[in-house]
Amino acid sequence: MRLLAALLLFAAAAAAAAAAELPEFREAPAFRNGAGCAGAPTIHIAMTLDGTYLRGSLAGVLSVLRHAACPESIAFHFVASSASPARRLARLRAALAAAFPTLPATVHRFDARLVRGKISSSVRRALDQPLNYARIYLADILPRSVPRVLYLDSDLLVVDDVARLWATDLGPGAALAAPEYCNANFTLYFTDAFWRHPAYSSVFANRTRAPCYFNTGVMVIDLDRWRAGGYTAKLEYWMDVQKQEARIYELGSLPPFLLVFAGDVKAVQHRWNQHGLGGDNVAGQCRELHPGPVSLLHWSGKGKPWLRLDAGRPCPLDALWAPYDLLRRRGARDDLLAAVA
Numbered sequence: 001m002r003l004l005a006a007l008l009l010f011a012a013a014a015a016a017a018a019a020a021e022l023p024e025f026r027e028a029p030a031f032r033n034g035a036g037c038a039g040a041p042t043i044h045i046a047m048t049l050d051g052t053y054l055r056g057s058l059a060g061v062l063s064v065l066r067h068a069a070c071p072e073s074i075a076f077h078f079v080a081s082s083a084s085p086a087r088r089l090a091r092l093r094a095a096l097a098a099a100f101p102t103l104p105a106t107v108h109r110f111d112a113r114l115v116r117g118k119i120s121s122s123v124r125r126a127l128d129q130p131l132n133y134a135r136i137y138l139a140d141i142l143p144r145s146v147p148r149v150l151y152l153d154s155d156l157l158v159v160d161d162v163a164r165l166w167a168t169d170l171g172p173g174a175a176l177a178a179p180e181y182c183n184a185n186f187t188l189y190f191t192d193a194f195w196r197h198p199a200y201s202s203v204f205a206n207r208t209r210a211p212c213y214f215n216t217g218v219m220v221i222d223l224d225r226w227r228a229g230g231y232t233a234k235l236e237y238w239m240d241v242q243k244q245e246a247r248i249y250e251l252g253s254l255p256p257f258l259l260v261f262a263g264d265v266k267a268v269q270h271r272w273n274q275h276g277l278g279g280d281n282v283a284g285q286c287r288e289l290h291p292g293p294v295s296l297l298h299w300s301g302k303g304k305p306w307l308r309l310d311a312g313r314p315c316p317l318d319a320l321w322a323p324y325d326l327l328r329r330r331g332a333r334d335d336l337l338a339a340v341a
Helices: 002-019 054-067 086-099 130-141 162-166 192-196 198-204 223-229 231-244 254-261 305-310 318-324 334-339
Strands: 043-048 074-081 105-110 148-152 156-158 176-181 218-222 266-268 296-298
Touching: 043 054, 043 130, 043 162, 054 074, 054 086, 054 156, 054 305, 054 318, 074 086, 074 130, 086 105, 105 130, 130 148, 130 218, 130 223, 130 231, 148 162, 156 318, 162 218, 192 198, 218 223, 218 266, 223 231, 231 254, 305 318
Parallel strands: 043 074, 043 148, 074 105, 176 266
Antiparallel strands: 148 218, 156 296, 176 218
16 A cells, blocks of 8 residues: 555656646737738748747747737747657647647657767757757758748747748849858857868858858748758768767857858848847857847847846846746736737
């Protein structure tokens, strides 16, 4: 009897722990298409879905819908790791449905085994998670009926109509568009071993333009051109070099993108990725906005606004993220979302 009682107590504790795995979220306001949305194209947006960044993902979705002229014409594609247990994935789906009951959304499974042997340690553990590499495989994960996708990280807010970014003209041959930052010291994204190796460093020799840094948290991707160009295999090649031949970079999934696309990216206005608001990858200190207009705020780096707000040590710009936070707090009023409705 004692053993049975102990087992029942353990089962109850396990069930309680499972129930507490994810926080509760409030239902977001419903956003409807405005006048002139008849015939508007479907905008496909891809984001990752996991427990660690769920709060940020939901805030990001709310920001997209809040500022879109045609929010009902946006289809979201959430990518979840195949390594997540079925029960946890069900809870993620439930949290998403609770916050956005009518959202056109599909959850796709990403096979984490595709990259487990290709990931090498980086400067921050979060960058080493398999799901961080899912953006490389979007052309395989999403159905072929989706010709173009806008990839967004889970630590950003869109404060403009995303249709303007979606409509980016990629020109006659580019497969990827993103804001470029040509004032950044491009050489710092690779190790001395890379630059000393003539075969590695010559990869940039025949690019359309001089290679520039771009942030992979905001990308417009032509999936048909991606598939035709075999870009997934090209990215995997550099991951294999890093893992098996020489340590040529330190920043997770970003450097392979630079190696394959830098110099061939269709440039987008900087307003569409005011990145670095999370500080660097070590200390995560406060930072200010870059000069110029803002259409997208991106807390890339170690510091995430929800963590700093919860700790009572927010940065000034974290106050811009707070109104989009759907976390349900005990005793809080649900009409606080009126600020963004």
